[in-house]
Structure formats: structure tokens, C-alpha cells
Amino acid sequence: MNAIWIISKRELQSFFDSLIAYIMLVAFLGFSGFFTWLYGQDIFLIGQTSLRGFFSIAYWTLFFFIPALTMRLLAEEKKTGTIELLLTKAVSDREVVLGKFLATLLLICIALVFTFPYVITLSNIGNLDLGATICGYLGLVMMSITYIGIGIYASSITNNQIVAFLLALFIGLFFHIIFDVLAPNFTGWLGEIFVFMSLSTHFESISRGVLDTKDIIYFLSLGAVGILLAELSLAKRNLNS
């Protein structure tokens, strides 16, 4: 546990020491803020004290930003060979993967914390449903867990960051929209499976303000599968060399 924490702290620091964290934070806050407050279906146009608009924008921005964060996690270390250094230390593959996973999740959480001014403003100019808002944020965190899992797996099977990025987007795309688009074309159990696999179904369910064990287990499972597969591909590499 301690090793995971040390790795994630180290990784988080490296995010902030390079420009990545700042670019990600500024771009995320810029996009979200722009569409939540200034343009399109912004809060004053809708006139409702609700952050639903922000949540649906963040649902898309995070979808693109998470692969950008995860692409270098393992791919870079593999390319430069530092992964060997890391793995020869007294840490297990799982600890490395989990540490990096945690660091990315923390960075996403930091990004979300920076949007708290939205919550403060809205609760001052209207009657904000706090329960639903908390669920909305939780939905974003849950969704991030899934996409970080996918991203870290993509990063583990290649040395090339661009490939890792595109691969993560490609896999993510299935959960983000493809299953959702396919579902109405099928009846019976196949349609049901597609609906169940579609991330948007679960995200909508949680972000309307209802915590459902079904949804939480779905997000956590996908995240766990990503971590496991990443660990597997690291282990395989060890065996091959």
C-alpha cells in the first residue's frame, strides 16, 4: 500500500513538474467553463439552478483528456527503459500500475475540485440540489475510473504514446457511444447487453441523483479489468525479456 502511495505521489508530482497537468487543467476548465457559462446551452440561458449542463460537457471533455493523461504512464517508461529500473525495485507490477492509476485519478479529482466555484456560485443564486450535484461529480469520478483503466491498459501494450492515446480512445469509443448507438437496433438479450455495456446509461442514471449499486459495480469492474490487463501485459514483458 505504501509503495502504491509513493509511486502515485511521485507520478502526480511529475504531472505537475511537466506542463501536462497545467495544459490538461487549463484545457478542461476552459472547455467546461466556456460551455457551462458562456456559450451554447449555458446556465443563464437555461435559467435553472443545475449543473447537469456541466456534467454532460465534462462527460465529453474527460473522455478525450483521460487518454492524453494515461498515454505516457507506461508507454514512456517502457520506451526509455525506466520501467526496468522501476520493476527491479522492491515493488510489484500491480503496485506500479495501481500507483500510476491513482495518480491520474487524483489529477482528475483536482481538476473537478477547481470547478467548485460553479457550485458555490449556483448555490448562491438559486436553490441547488446538493444531493444530485454530489451524484453528478461522483458519476464523473466513476467514469474516470473506467477510462483510466482503459487508458492504462492501452499504455501498457505499446511503447508509442500516440498509439496508446489512439488505442485508448478507440476502446473508449465503444463504451462511450458505439454500444449506445447499436443497442436500439437489437431486440432481446443482445440489446440488453449493449445497453448494459454502454457507459452513458450508467452515467445518466448516477448523474440524475440516484446512487445505484449496479452502476457503481459496472464502473469499478471496468476499471479493475483495465488494471488487471495492464498488469498482465507488464508481467508478460518481464517473462519475455
Add this chain to the structure above:
Amino acid sequence: MKDSRIILSVVLIVGILVVINFISDQLYYRLDLTEDKRYTLSEATKDILKDIEEPVTVKAFFSENLPPDIAKTRRDLQEMLVEYSSLSDGMLVFEFINPSENEELENQAIKAGIQPVMINVREKDQVKQQKAYLGVLIEMGEEKEIIPFMQPGLAMEYSLSTSIKKLSVIDKPVIGLVSGHGEASIAELQQLNAQLSILYQLKEVDISTDSDLSTYKTLTLIRPKDTIPAGELAILDAFLAQGGNLVIALNRVEADMQQSFGKIMSTGLESWLSQKGLNIPSSFLVDPNSGAVSVQQQQGIFVYNTQIQFPYLPIAQNFRDHPVTKGLEQVIFPFASPLNYEGDSSIKWTPLVYSSDKSGTQTAPTYFNIQKQWTEADYPLGKQVIGALLEGKISGTANSRLIVFGDGDFAVTGEGQGAQRMQADNISLMANSIDFLSDDTGLIELRTKGVTSRPLVDLEDGTKTTLKFLNFLLPIILVVIYGIARMQVKRNVRIKRMEENYGN
């Protein structure tokens, strides 16, 4: 060897996760964190289910093998019925029937009054239309209720609960609509009738001939146009003196839009009310928060319609927290007048509906100037009362209750060609008033469930712009400041390290 073991363990764990997901899909726990618990069954439904005395059978005629969005409605309904069943202590049983399975079941559905709907289904690369049944039959003893087409979402609870309630009310209390003075007839109150017929029976009553008013739980006087003779007002007094309840929605002013003219309207009710301390001045209530009218404008050869805000159509969004107004968001009162209570404290005066914080009045008769540029000076008054409840010894010595609205048309839908749909909240306000006076508040909560709007407070344009840019820029600036500060600290550390005696 080790390789295959890892793969095996991963396959095993993934398999376990699939199983966990499968189980969690069947066995789940849900926590509704919304403030108004809008995804949880309401108290009203719980009360209705607890009061069931005879077994209720719910037959859901739902086709199977449907596209997922419709299959979801089926699942939601099933989940809801499981909850209904457990809340009713087993008095409610349900079954799902698939009418598409065989002809016999299909006939059963059609016989019950459930018609199929056509839906698009994609099969073998072709979109084809398929018959589907999405209806529910509810039976209690000999009585039956059908929901021909189950709407998905929050409307589900309303249709189910009201249908069950409808069946369990045996002798429907009678609500009397006083008539004979140009009041709105049942035909002109279709929407209200649809709401109220669940619990009550609506009946038009001529109080000059109907001597026994005690059979009526509540009397209503909606939009009288002609003079009400003093003798009939005395009958109303007698009704109140027996502890009766009354809802009055009256027009004190009247608008003739063809002539753009507003005039006074007198029926005798206003002086009757004024004897009880309630004055309704013959003036138009004007409110900047108002509905719009469509105006034809000509520019060159073009004639076009524009929507112009018309302050004579106030939209009330200020409600007292009271059973009558529970869950309401906005009610439009076309050509209303304010209510002023100047009576003594023997009658309890509870305002229920207000205009916005800046309102004004315009004394009738008056001409309407559609093009008028309205300014702050036109709204010198604070919020005005549009609807209120009076309780106590209004007439005689018995306690009675009276709800008055300074507008007669807000719940009137009209009939025939001129009929128009009113906003649901307009109808709910009137239905809730009657429910409240008739001591049956069971459906008030359900009626407005799930329509909660959370409007932002009115802000100056400048404040809005400030807030917009503050929220857009502040988080970004914070990130940048943090970045610069971190860089500075790092640089200082580096400089320190470069100093000659670092570490000594």
C-alpha cells in the same frame, strides 16, 4: 508456465467480475440523493397502498423482445410494481402478460381495452413495424381501470397510483360547480375535470333551486359573469355558516383585446367579499414577469408576428409553502386583480400566491398600449396577493374555509373551437385548492411530482456577466497561479543548491 497461470488468473477474475455484474443487475440497492426524492415513491403512493382494503390485481400487457428503450419501460414498471406490492402488504399482486405470444392473450389485451402501438424494429437489416402492447389493466373486485399506454419515466407512478386510488374510492364526494351566472361549465373545465374525477364527482348546481347544499363537500364559483342576486349570496352565507367550503375565482376586471380596452366587472360577489374584509380593487395587476402576446407588425411589405411581453398576464412564481401550492412552479393569471385583506383577526388570512416582488396596478377602465415601454416606475408596489385562504368564522358561528383567486380564467380551458390547453400548474393549483378544502390532500403531492424547476434568481445583466466570466476565468487563473508559484519554489530550491556552501 507462469505465463499461462497469469492469463488463467486474469480470465478467472474477469469471469468473476462478469458474474458480479450479472448478480448486481438483479440484486441492487438504490439511494435517491435528490432533494425532493423524486425517484422514490412518494408519501401519497404509500398512503394509497396502505389504505387498500380489497386485493388489487395489476396485469401488465407488455410485449417482449422490444428495442431496449421500450424494454426499459417494462423493467422500470416491473421494479416499481415490486415496490408497490411490498408496500401494500401483499394486497397488490401483479403479473406480466406477453400478448404477442399467442392470439388468446392478444384478444385478452384487446378485450381489456388495450390497443397495440406500432414501433419500429430493425431486423435483418430492415426496419419494420411491429405491433407492441404497453398497457396495464388494474382490477379491484368488479371494478377495472386501464392505462392503455404506459408512459415511461416519472409519469408512471402518477398513472399507477391514481388508477389504484380511483378504484379504491367507493362513494366519490360531490363537488358543486355553482352555475347560472355565466360561470365556467364542466365542459369549459375539461382539464380540471380530468384531474378531479379521480376522487370526486363534479356537478353543476343552481343554488337558487337546489335547496340541500349539505351534500356538497365543496362549492366552487369559477368566473361568474352575471350579477349574483343577493338572495343567492345569502344562500352561500348559509352554506358557509354550516361549515361548508368555497372556492371563488373571480374576474374583477375584463379585457377586450379587439378594442384594446379593459373594463370593470361587477357581479355582486366583490361587495359580498368586501363585507368579510376582503377587497378586490377593480384594477389590473401588472407584473414584469409576464406572459407574451403575439402582435402583427408591418415593415415595408412584410407583415410578421412578434411576441411582446404583456404585463397584464402576470406569471406567479412566488408561492407560500402550503399543501395547496406544494410543488407548483408557475401559474399564469390572465388579467388578474390583487387581493387586499382588511378584516379583523377573527378570520385567519393566509396568502397563497403572490406576484413578483415588483408589481403594479392599473385602475380600470383603461386602454392597453401594446407598444408601451414599461419602466421600473410602472411597478411601484411590492408583491401582491393573487390567491389566498380564509379560515374561521367567515359567516355565522361555524368554522369554514374559503379560497379566493383574483382571476377567474386561470383554470378555464374553454370549449369547442376556442378550447386551449392550460399549463399543468394552472390546473393543479385549482385542483389542489379543491382537494385541500375537501380534506383529501392525498394526490396533491403526486400531481406535481417530478416537475420541480429550480429557477435562478433575477440578476442584473452586469452581475450575470461578472458571474459568467468569474466562473470561467477564476479556476483557470488559480491553476496558472499555482503553476507559477510552484515553478518559483522549484527555482529557489535550484538556486539554493547551486550556491557554493549548499549542504554544509
